[in-house]
Amino acid sequence: MKSYPLSNVTEPNLIKEIFPYSLPPFIRFENNIKETIDGIDVEFNPGQVKKRDIHITDTTFRDGQQARPPYTKQQMIKIYEMLSRLGGPNGVIRQTEFFLYTINDRETIEGCRELGLKYPEITGWIRANKGDFRLVKEMGLSETGMLTSSSDYHIFHKQKQTRQEAMDQYIEVVEAALESGIRPRCHLEDVTRADIKGFVLPFVQRLEKLTENEPEHLKVKIRLCDTMGFGIPFPGVGEPRSIPKLIWRMKEECGISEDRLEWHGHNDFHKVNVNGICAWIYGLNAVNTTLFGFGERTGNPPLEGSIIDYISLKQDLMGIDLSVITELTDYFEKEIGAHIPSNYPFVGRNFNTTRAGIHAGGLRRNEEIYNIFDTTKLLNRPPRVAITDKSGTDGVALWVNSFLGLQGDEQLTVMKVAKIQRWVMDQYDKEGRLTAISDDELEEQVKINFPELYRQYKAKN
């Protein structure tokens, strides 16, 4: 066994090359990922993801809207504008797709276009029906997604077709798209539960053949839809659940290039975010997301999670304005009335709120101990503490100093706030309280115990 002697350093090793704090922590790769497909050893070089044009596509208005009451036109235009600012000028949020079936859908697209924004590009979504191309053409869209279900669950049990009938119908619709000068994006619905060699590969090979002589802007795109969240991200897993094998086959056996491949996940098995980032790593460029993961059943990859992963992989903001995530959160909660769980990463009300006294103590001494990155600078969300019987005098000191905006030597010590902490403990020990202390109650305690500091605070705010 190799022996590791203690390295008793005089300065802490904070591993800043991975945890810069000014940005989300970096993901650095040290070796290739090995997989075996049909008995052949293949390798994925995950480090290449840093150089590739990986990006996010959005389906907040399509899949995201299927799981909730419809947004108004004004709401969608406002969200579209915020998505554009969030993704920045490099188009990290590259595309967003809309339904085309109602007047509200079409007027919304017009309203978004009037903003004159480059990104996200607007694409459509239609059922596999030739007649629906009229809608795409009328809206002047250059690309549309279309439903091309790939599992026998859908082909046999839902569509009541044979595989041949399904494939022929899909091909007919793709041909209609090409005739209309519209790029087809085939959504391989339920692909992680499909017969890969018996249907998926023959269908995609035929699609590729169909557009191989078309100009680049008309070549078919493939969206791999993990409709029920069955996809598994790690190597060694059998098909059809294996994500690495599926992506490898699309590229190596069907000739679909990385810029024409997209991953669309669902969260039925809690893997939605990691499956998205793994799809990037295994070699496709687009991960399809929705804001806050809103979507059918358990939802889609949350856009805000994917964008943080994007920064971690690129080790750069790439023009992204993360503070817009907080704007979007406020807008969804206050204007739309959406419920976002308080512990939801990056956006929930308490995502960087500590309740444990020992964590509050750490936060007071050095914010980096218990905050994931500089959430104040990047998300406009300073770390907070919630006061209960478990948060301790450190928690109260942190809350009071944060509330009064006191910095450095101005900050009050635990001795100065001890009277407030005694009041907090009396609430639980003597009054039998079971709920957290509210911000209003704490403000009142600050007013009573620090009247001069409170007066100064009110004068400034």
Next chain:
Amino acid sequence: MEREKIAQSVIAVTARELNKNTDQIKEEHHFAYDLGADSLKSIELVAAFEEEFDLDLDEEQALKVQTVGGAIDFFSKLLPD
């Protein structure tokens, strides 16, 4: 300030804050183990010392003091004759 005077004050404040008689408190007593001060009470005790001696103490240094004698020494250094 003389050490004896500081000792009287430290013992008086400790007795008041921890509900003891002054004659129950010895210099060798540990605030937590011998006199029963929990973590909040220990902080309140230091806050009471701050008021008694009209000082703003460094939190980290002040909370390191564990015994009555340690407190007397601590304030003797801070409040020389």
